Amino acid sequence: MLTTTALRGPPANRLLAALPKKEYQRLLPKLELVNLSFGDILFEPEDVITHVHFPNDSIISLLSAVAERSTLEVGMVGNEGMAGISVFMGVDVSRNQFLVQGSGTAVRMKAEALGNESNHLGSLHRLLHRYSHSLMTQISQSAACNRFHTVDARLARWMLMTHDRVGADEFQLTQEFMSNMLGVRREGVSKAAGELQRKKLIQYSRGLITVLNRKGLEKAACNCYRIIKDEGDSFLGLSTGR
Amino acid sequence: MLTTTALRGPPANRLLAALPKKEYQRLLPKLELVNLSFGDILFEPEDVITHVHFPNDSIISLLSAVAERSTLEVGMVGNEGMAGISVFMGVDVSRNQFLVQGSGTAVRMKAEALGNESNHLGSLHRLLHRYSHSLMTQISQSAACNRFHTVDARLARWMLMTHDRVGADEFQLTQEFMSNMLGVRREGVSKAAGELQRKKLIQYSRGLITVLNRKGLEKAACNCYRIIKDEGDSFLGLSTGR
DNA sequence: TTCCGTCAGTGCGTAAACACACAAACCTGC
DNA sequence: GCAGGTTTGTGTGTTTACGCACTGACGGAA
Secondary structure, rough: OOHHHHOOOOOOOOHHHOOHHHHHHHHOOOEEEEEEEEOOEEEEOOOOEEEEEEOOOOEEEEEEEEEOOOEEEEEEEEEOOOOOOHHOOOOOOOOOOOEEEOOEEEEEEEHHHHHHOOOOOOOHHHHHHHHHHHHHHHHHHHHHHHHHHHHHHHHHHHHHHHHHHHHEEEOOOOOOHHHHHHOOHOOOOOOOHHHHHHHOOEEEEOOOOEOOOOOHHHOOOOOOHHHHHHHHHHHHOOOOOO | OOOOOHHOOEEEEEEEEHHOHHHHHHHHHHHHEEEEEEOOEOOOOOOOOOOEEOOOOOOOEEEEEEOOEEEEEEEEEEEOOOOOOOOOOOOEEOOOOOEEEEEEEEEEEEHHHHOOOOOOOHHHHHHHHHHHHHHHHHHHHHHHHHHHHHHHHHHHHHHHHHHHHHHHHHOOOOOOHHHHHHHOHHHHHHHHHHHOOOOOOOEEOOOEEEOOHHHHHHHOOOHHHHHHHHHHHHOOOOOOOO
């Protein structure tokens, strides 16, 4: 850790530099210069995020993992940004791995300090913050899912997500349409959907899909479904959260 | 469009329902019930988002497109959320296509009305909103990129993003490491990196990479690089934006 | 009833990336 | 300069999904 005196002068982090001078002066006492070394893991998924980091010349990668060996970078943070935006969103538990991809310095700030900045906000504002975080998690998770999982599993996941939202066992969707959602060919959906039908999990004809066996469908889907679902429920306070 | 009187009673949208009664009452005059039909496109990329939508039993898909024929759903919004979170983040231009994936009703609100909610915020808060949006765009774009583009193009994109952040032409990164970032095998990186070296765009040995031809590298990368880069720059007001 | 457009199933060749195995090149420390 | 670990290149066979072409099945409109 370096001395705080090194923070005099204009900030190297461009996000901090974009603040009005007064605002930056106000933050200064809360900031602390640190060295980050290649390979350092700042936080693992499910860790409590104790500090947010504003990289100077260091780089922090945000990784999503769907299995032991399968990791994917979903975001890269350099001097243009801040690692730990979820704290700002009111969620201090990490969903990603924070990996130092480039050695260098960064300015860090206690998570509480940033949290306090949002104390005076109204309910709508706070709720939208939580929702933003939930949506960002959904996007990250499906990014990894689309990268690593088969069309079959992804189709099952997608149908479950749709099923949750329509609130009925029947819904109108062609294979052509689903192929655009999953980013695969129509023929690929035909094959995957045929398989789900063969297993009696769903039944469909000319764009009308009926969910026959919800539990079975959940088994056919990757557990990305559950991760996304839990996130979406917990932000509304419907589940115990984590 | 339906009459506003239909809005009496508790909101069907769970996000709105999670608000304290008083807060919801305050918003009520700004809300308007609308019917959404399957296939409706609420906004295209680059459109100005005029309204945010809180689905009741309708579903709105957020799509990212990397080419005419290649679309990918990056987010699904049902009664648990709101479509148009970027407005809340202070960006009223859409980066995605908003497609109605399930017919039904939704409550909508003028974008300005939501924007006004954030008028009193401090600089740091506003800036972090903008950054959140930028990061979300980065995640969405790389999700689509990872789905559709070859390892070669993605490796070039990733190296450019790293190059931008280290501020030097040399950086230390093994193929093993990069394979974890891109979510591919180490051998795949070996092949792709070998190709870039053959073209004299980069030069590397035992983890030390040197960028030889930045322009050429940009050509080898998919234009996802430019999209992400522009987004990251514009939120800091460094570019003219769009 | 017939026609036509939409929706779904299938087969064949190709391409990209995977898994595994192994070898070569290189670096560090003894 | 030798040993052992790390980094990189390459080869073979397999898997997954793509691209294209075509057929069949169904349903609403004339």
